[in-house]
Amino acid sequence: MEDIRNIIRQSKTLVGPFPEFNINEASEYPHEQFLEWFQMAIDNGVHEPHSMTLSTTDHNGFPDARVLIIKDVDQYGWYFASSSQSEKGKHIEDNPNIALTFYWSSIGKQVRIRGIAIEMDKERSAKDFLxxxxxxxxxxxxxxxxxxxxxxxxxxxxxxxxxxxxxxxxTLVSPSWTLYRVVAKEVEFWQADEDRKHIRLRYKLEGDKWLKNLLWA
Known part of the structure; x- marks a missing residue:
């Protein structure tokens, strides 16, 4: 057991090289920037780049997280599906404020999304299920x-x-199967650097406009 603990303590992180992130060329809209990075993940052979962590809170305010897959991304939001009767479905019903996290370690990129999960209509949910x-x-x-x-x-x-x-x-469809759209309020793009000079670019929705700001690493 001690050997494993030593391995954990001595494990190296952020071993590049990593792609450059030119913030001056970043899109005006976070969904477009996300799709650009997603394509980069595909081009670099990232395993299952559509995997993400969905974070919710239960009725007592305790956080919970699990890995699932993104179904689609467009100008309206990020989409995933689940049973509304699952633990995450019940959490969302109690508190629709959620977070999504993507981490593509081989290219040193992380995307964090904070927003509100909204249920899509039965027709779209059924189509996803089938x-x-x-x-x-x-x-x-x-x-x-x-x-x-x-x-x-x-x-x-x-x-x-x-x-x-x-x-x-x-054609049987689960009545509880639900497609959710995450309407983002904040989206942060984090680019790793081997020397720890990371780049953080945050998009924050103010009214109907996205404001971009660099953040301290």
């Missing part, structure tokens, strides 16, 4: 996410039955 794979839809239709599972066999048996049900009714 675009999922068979097993993913079957698991969602079980409707037991985060419930206590006595043994793995119980899950496997229920999943087989649900997959069979989908084969007979492939």
């Amino acid at each position: 675009n999922r794979g068979t097993v993913a839809r079957a698991i969602a239709l079980l409707g037991k996410q985060s419930s206590i599972l006595k043994e793995q066999r119980e899950f496997e048996e229920a999943l087989i039955k649900q997959i069979d049900s989908l084969q007979h009714n492939p």
Whole structure:
């Protein structure tokens, strides 16, 4: 155990080289800058660049975070999907103020988004659900996410039955499946530097305009 702890303490971080971030060429809109960085992540072979951390708070104010995937990005916001009956869905119902975090370590880029999660209409949510794979839809239709599972066999048996049900009714949609749009209020782009001279560029929505400011590292 001590060997592992030594490895943790001695692990190196921010080993570049990293791409340059020219703030003078940054877009006027955060979603455009995000898509530019996302393309850069793809071009540099970042594994699963669409993975992100969604942070919420429960009814007691305790924070919670989990990794899931972004579904789309446009001028209106960032999109992800989940069951409204999941823990994160319940958190969002209680408090729609959430945060998204993307970190692409191999290119030293992090994007932090703070905003409000808004439920999309049933039609868009259903379309997103039907675009999922068979097993993913079957698991969602079980409707037991985060419930206590006595043994793995119980899950496997229920999943087989649900997959069979989908084969007979492939258009079945979970009534709790929800597509969310995150309407951003702040978006921060952080570019790592090997010498720790990091660059932080924050977009903050003031009225209907995005203001850009550099932040101290």
